[in-house]
Amino acid sequence: MALHGDFSSFPLPELLQWLDSSRKTGTLQLLSWEGGERKLFLLSGQVLAMAHEGLWGRTARVLSLSRLADAAGVMAAFKALPPGGEELESLFRAHKVDPKHVRELVREELFGSMVDQTRGGHGAFHWTEDLDRGGEEWAPCEMSLRELLFESLRWVDEQPDVDRALPGDALTVRARVQPSPRQPLMHRILLTLCAGGQNLGRLRLSLGMSRSATTRRVFELLRARHVEVEGAPEVVVDPVTDMLEKGAVLVREGQYDAAELVCSSLLASDPADRRVREFARMVQSEHVAALYAELPPLSVPVLVPDPEAQSLLKPEERQVVGNINGTWDVSTLVLASSARELDTLKTLAKLARMGLLQLR
Template structure:
């Protein structure tokens, strides 16, 4: 099935939500004045993306930031045409694949932010996910996380523009780059060892103005750069907590991210950034649990009265509905608790040895 349309009638955030909720697999092509992007999606996960000249930009940035020789990066990309194993292809040429994935994330978020703010452009969706002949970059970003990050950038864009309104503003690094910093932060700190204005930085790095100013603003907030003529920027505690929460989600630490989420919701439930973060954490946690508990697996209880006494009443209620015939997806529908709570309980019972999972036909 293929569908197409314009992003004024069907806004990009709604399109991404539909693709994620439908667990679609295929290719999303986005076109507007800034060019064209293709997102290769597998069941709600963006596995790769492509755009004209993207590989060359990654190679140039890696060399400008003194992280890796550009020709080695391009050689690794050429290797991908012969060997689709991303880890092996980059390792063979001594290139850190994390750098490449991070650049892909930056490109994804900034492109979706630009398109969301512009409110124009066209899209074409097809269930054909073939990447043959495309200059693609590997990615490991879910549609939920992409939507959350891009909307957060949109919400904070007015603050960025107030601080950095013109390209003639000069940026100077106040600290050297370190290996613990994001790739673009390291690149900017390296390039701004001597003062550079925003316009020259944008052209040399080959990124959009919104992507550049966003990262310069982050560095300004961290007191790692000074910008001539920029106002004093105070750290935004909500933005900092959201960034830390997003890192925890990427690392699979959902309980810790949930604590941050609960704290932010209690302090300001009206903040759209917080609401989007809460939805993202829940859906990412659910997706991770379905990776652990196949929806078609049939749980069977293991008799252990002593271990059952350790369960909470609501967990014993869920355990009582396990009958050896219903699969995980049926149990999720039958239990009155939230989908996330049911899956967490089933995963806990499995780890305690109180459940055995059997997959029909195996």
């Protein structure tokens, strides 16, 4: 199935939401009159890779400028990429390139592109179920559409604060701390490039990134007091923004229960905030996806008799146990349960951890 349209009639956030909820597999081609063309390769609602003209050269230049890899080695690794993306880890490492750095830079490119496209609101898209990457300058990404949607909308909502703090390209950014492997990759890169002071406009051109993407990361460093920007006003930390960023880190680390606690606190304090609502959807979507990886939808749960252990279960968990008949698969149990999809899956995962459940 192919689908064409423009962002004036089908806004980008709504398009991403549709592709995510439908768990689509294929290629999304985005055409912007200013930003050129980008392609997102999706597998069941997950972004596997992105293609964009000049992506290889820009990634190689940034890693080289920040002294994280040799530019020639990065280009050699990209040119050797197989069309299907097999054995990426060993291929990059053979050229002395950390694949994690490549993925992080591609994620950065993707976030910036989505933000610029959402704010601009004009352009067109083409969707096809063809996943062919042949002939494209593509690089691996591995990110859910829900995370992409949440992060890009959060950037859009917070961009006015960034613009107020960094109103012009003539501002000079100077690092106050040394780059560290514990920091996010873009923070490390920016701190390296700004060690002796760097004009914001030149910094953006060196990285080959849009202004909104560059200023976003500089703003984060400014807020953390890791850089100083001559002439910039003092940045006051927004507690909601701070909690959302920490919650997003918890999700990336797979700590979904902790992220849900952050989410509950934020929803109780400000349920009308779009960033909070999107974060809640993202946490639930990512947790469900992780549980389905642990409990394949077509696998059939079989109970292991243990009355003593079952007596420790909560009443709502016993209701889920009552539906397990050795015939229904996980997806059928989810549909038959009166509990939410997430709660049912969490109960099944708990039963498996307790040794009360086997999958066949």
